[in-house]
Amino acid sequence: MAEGKALSFQDLILTLHAYWGKQGCVILQPYDMEVGAGTFHPATTLRALGPKPWNAAYVQPSRRPTDGRYGENPNRLQHYYQYQVIMKPSPANLQDLYLGSLVEIGIDPLVHDIRFVEDDWESPTLGAWGLGWEVWCDGMEVSQFTYFQQMGGYDCKPVAGELTYGLERLAMYIQGVDSVYDLKFNDAGVTYGDVFLENEKQMSKWNFEVADTEKLFRWFKDCQAEWRQCIDNGVPLAAFEQAIKASHTFNLLQARGVISVQERASYMGQVRDMAKGSCEAWMESNGWTA
């Protein structure tokens, strides 16, 4: 694309912050824990529950250990950024607001072909699902757009609208580059590769080869035990953090290839129980009923 002066990676984020801030969203900072997707941020998972209105936007680093490619694949990273917007209840003009954000970052919908293509979302781990679309720009998926129907096994009352932008992919498109490492991070000559290439190499190695699986298995158990403690002592927010930790530890074990197909389902079930249990405790502590 790259017509005119394309936004740098950091300006893309700043533009979205300014835009969604103007729409009344609280601009949050990333959650300080390893998560697989922006949806795990308690600002989405837990705030999607209950009756209180809530509008927020934030960047969330997402860790997917199995997607690591040692910095050798131009499109795949074990650590990347999602831009997440949640608006509850979903405003009637959420699609228009979203399209407005695309215009803001330089995508002209009379030059580029924007489409809403059916893509329903489900996260068994979070006991959550919703209906929505993947948004295509000239045949490329640039965002996911979901109306949450359930979270933690509870009906969402009211329903929240969630937008997730894949920031690197969007930036590559706007800047017209073929490798994520070639992205302009700012307008002063720093590239995405300058910031993250070494990180990808080392973290891929740790994820796939180095991480001590005995410790990981132990951490998983410790998280479960600590989660139990948190639930028993009425601190569901802390319990949810243990669920997040357990989830990431499980992802690392997967990357190390030490979980068999049969065990996989069992581990996922344990993470799901922790996540759902945290949501349940959160509902209870707020006095909300299903």
Next chain:
Amino acid sequence: MDGIERVDRVMTDFLLELRCEEIPARMQLKASDDLARLFTEELAKSGLTPGAIESFVTPRRLALIARDLPLETAAVSEEHKGPRTSAPPQALEGFLRKTGLTQDQLEDRDGIWFAVVNKPGRATADVLAQAIPAIIRAFPWPKSMRWGSASQTTESLRWVRPLQGIVAILGEDLIPCEVDGIQSGYATLGHRFHHSGEITIGGASDYAEKLRACHVIVSHQERQSIIAEKSAQAAAAHGYTVVEDKGLIAENAGLTEWPVPLLGDFDPAFLEVPPEVIQLTLRINQKYFVLRDATGKLAPAFICTANIEAKDGGAAIIAGNRKVLAARLSDARFFWEQDRKTRLEDHAKKLERITFHDKLGTVADKVERVAKLARWLVEEGIVTSGTLSLEGEGRERVLDANDARDTSAEPPLPNPLPTGEREQLATLAEQAARLCKADLVTEMVGEFPELQGIMGGYYARAEGLPDAVADAIRDHYKPVGQGDDVPTAPVTVAVSLADKLDTIASFFVIDEKPTGSKDPFALRRAAIGIIRIILETGVRLCLSSIVNKAVSSAAPVDATMTLTPLAQTYASIAEAAGTQGLSEAGETKILENWDRRAAAATVEYEQRLASEEGYILDFLADRLKVQQREAGVRHDLIDAVFALGGEDDLVRLLARVHALQSFVATDDGANLLAGYKRAANILKKEAPQTPSPQRGEGRGEGERGEAERPAIDVAPPHPTSEGGTGLLPTLEGEGNSGLSYTPEIAEAALIAALDVAEPRTAQAVAAEDFEGAMAALATLRAPIDAFFESVTVNDPDPAKRTARLALLARVRDAVHSVADFSKIAG
């Protein structure tokens, strides 16, 4: 009646538009039909019938125009019959309550109360105002959702995506209605990007054109035509043609309100990847049309369908799509290269990690069973190169088709190949079977599951495996649908049959049979596949022995499953006995007890397996019947042959059905049938206490596993024919020596005719010459007719009566050696 003619009722058109956020493409056409149907049903409740209904659907709106609606519904006069005037007062009170009338409004007609309720016509506008919310609330979306502030409660309106507006105009008048806070109005929206602000619709007459002016083509059909025509033009301009794909045209029509097909190209270097992969990447991932060049080869180009008339003529859109496609094709090429770095046999090892079914072990376990079964099918001479054409230009063609023996005149089993060839064929079949599922763990099939088999075939060829093996891997899933080819190459046939037989046997063994409309493991499709392969390749086999083999190979899996918990309990009891210091005698007793139970479980399990084999044969027979009925074979003839039971060879069974179909169409056939029916009726009347003849095991008729019964149910006059069973004619009849009296002429003639016809029929049946068998039976026709004309069966002399009944039983049984004529209609 009163001489004044009513003014012609004024008719007018009605427009309804339900506008929402993007409706999934796959749901649109069904939704459009549903709207028309619900609307018609809802109006019919008030006696309204529109002249015609036109339906429209785009990603953002569902609309219909109902033509020629009257402005009001017709007045209706309903008459209700009430109680007798003499009935107790409670009955009358009840009737008045029901009709809402008073007694003086009732009519007394011959002592019975009648109520006449006149319902005046209603304004159609009122009917519509009630119908629209009802239709919206009852709409059958496959998936629906809540949204917005109304979703504070789970009772809020559900729709496929947020519903935003309702346009409802009768003639030029707004039909005011409201659903969950959404009010009807005249306003709608045009194209999302080409038109901003609201459009005011006047009514049905200007709806489509006003929207067209705002870049929305409301007709799905019209958008499909535009896509088809413009993409064909774009392709032609480059010397290409579009590969026809109606589903993809409909999908793109469902993703656009203003479709604009655009052509882009891709690097021809990607064409080294198998064409199936490129096609799927274009179609499934990107919804692009695939193009061919003048020689029919895949062209390095694509057509995407944009939803806008872009300011730059589409240059940016094409550039963007090219880039996305290049990334996708790079992935595909990477998989293609990556997958080929590992040999199929090494890929196959990973199947140990994939569960086939909880109770059936891993895919590797299944492959092992299929490999053994495929080899067995060849070793037993069931699959040979002789009955089949060897397909393909096999470099490694080890089997010489010239050696193929004409098997048609030979008994069906066994049908040996020369040992060396058979061993080679068996080895190839086993090799192909061991590799046939290996592609399931390749990256490419992970990405495109629909390429299973196809990729395995490519990878096998790429590593230099024999063509027969590569073809078998590629084609062993066939036939998949009704129109799909049936494999004929022997190695493929062996693998394909083995795979399907194992699937059916395995799921029957764990009691996962199809029921009603539920067939989650597609066992019916597997059965039809087996039947089609057998019939179309003429494979001669004994189904029961094959099913027995398949079940016994699938069974150990389940045996372990049923017995393992028992064994564990046994072990823990033994351990407990040890730690708790039970007396040795006590321990022994407990263990003996468990031993007994384990043994009983094993016996029970084996019995169940035996009955599963019967169920599988029934299941296959049922599928065959369905398949043959669909092919137009008279079902009574199929039943007549099936009723014989015990027929294991589908090719023979159908030959019999076909011969029977020709025979009953002839005079001889029709008359013999009449004579047979007469004989059978007399036998039934004279011996009602005995069951009708049941031969073999009656498979396909639901009675299974019964011991063979003597075919003659009336005591024969002479001991030699006692116990004459099944398909064999009674051979005792030398002259009339067995009779205690002198037979009448026609009687003697029939005996003589039977003496000749029985062995001839039997021989013909044994040689599978069913036309011959029918011809032999036809010789009985005249003697039977004569017999019925001049001989009294029900003779006062019990000896005569018994002998004549036995004679009729011989006639019936002779006929039954070909088919159970009692099942034939007419």
